[in-house]
Amino acid sequence: MHSDHPIGVFDSGVGGLSVLREIHHLLPREDLIYVADSAHAPYGDKSKEFILERSTAIFEFFLSHKVKTVVVACNTATAAAVKELRGIYNLPMVAMEPAVKPAAEQTQTGIIGVLATSRTINSNNFQVLFARFADQVQVIPQACPGLVDQVEQGYLDSAETRALVAQYVQPLLAQNADILVLGCTHYPFLKPIIQEIAGATIKVIDSGAAIARRLHHLLHHHGLSSESQQTGSVQFYSSAENGIADGVISELWGSHIKTEKMTEVVSV
Numbered sequence: 104m105h106s107d108h109p110i111g112v113f114d115s116g117v118g119g120l121s122v123l124r125e126i127h128h129l130l131p132r133e134d135l136i137y138v139a140d141s142a143h144a145p146y147g148d149k150s151k152e153f154i155l156e157r158s159t160a161i162f163e164f165f166l167s168h169k170v171k172t173v174v175v176a177c178n179t180a181t182a183a184a185v186k187e188l189r190g191i192y193n194l195p196m197v198a199m200e201p202a203v204k205p206a207a208e209q210t211q212t213g214i215i216g217v218l219a220t221s222r223t224i225n226s227n228n229f230q231v232l233f234a235r236f237a238d239q240v241q242v243i244p245q246a247c248p249g250l251v252d253q254v255e256q257g258y259l260d261s262a263e264t265r266a267l268v269a270q271y272v273q274p275l276l277a278q279n280a281d282i283l284v285l286g287c288t289h290y291p292f293l294k295p296i297i298q299e300i301a302g303a304t305i306k307v308i309d310s311g312a313a314i315a316r317r318l319h320h321l322l323h324h325h326g327l328s329s330e331s332q333q334t335g336s337v338q339f340y341s342s343a344e345n346g347i348a349d350g351v352i353s354e355l356w357g358s359h360i361k362t363e364k365m366t367e368v369v370s371v
């Protein structure tokens with residue numbers, strides 16, 4: 104591992120771009136490699152074993168590119184696989200955690216809504232996170248089936264997306280939540296409509312910037328911060344064939360992106 108090696112960032116699909124943009128913003132001199140596991144998205148309805156298998160395949164791909172650290176930019180993969188990944192790979196890594204802590208500090212009503220995939224909400228990690236704040240605030244989890252698919256298809260403002268957001272957000276507002284935590288990295292791309300449907304008095308927060316700061320500290324701690332004076336490169340890979348993810352990735356990243364096919368590296 105060397106400071107001029109790249110950082111690997113991955114998600115089941117395009118959601119991790121919401122974390123990647125914060126990393127690129129905070130650490131512009133780092134070289135970044137992003138993998139969208141588009142051929143297997145969403146992870147939310149897959150088994151723990153399957154998500155661990157895919158995460159391992161992506162780690163092997165990253166290692167073949169000599170990454171110095173990996174950011175698991177997916178709450179679902181964090182919940183399903185990160186404990187095992189930390190056991191398998193001796194590599195500094197950063198994983199997701201829904202922003203319940205800052206929400207607990209900022210809530211006025213003492214009630215926080217958390218939007219995430221069912222797999223994240225039902226995970227042990229999440230139960231532990233809930234328990235940590237249970238004596239301070241009331242945390243209401245809300246699973247949001249279908250939202251990841253809407254983002255994967257680039258439907259950020261369609262009638263169907265709006266109907267789903269309203270269906271998931273309104274019960275939280277009815278229970279007097281004043282902060283909505285986005286516990287899935289796809290959801291920051293829906294923040295404009297979530298905010299609009301929730302109303303201006305409701306805070307909508309995610310963990311992207313906090314993850315970038317944690318990465319910054321981790322690199323510094325391990326003496327792995329890039330010493331380059333130039334803007335780093337950002338390379339995009341997808342497990343899907345024929346660049347079918349290119350359109351959505353370009354839309355979300357804000358410039359024309361041509362993904363390369365992620366080669367499956369078989370581990371022995």
Ligand code: DGL
Nearest residue numbers: 118145146147178179288
């Ligand atoms: N971006 C992933 C997350 O943060 C989406 C999960 C999925 O693919 O279902 O949870």
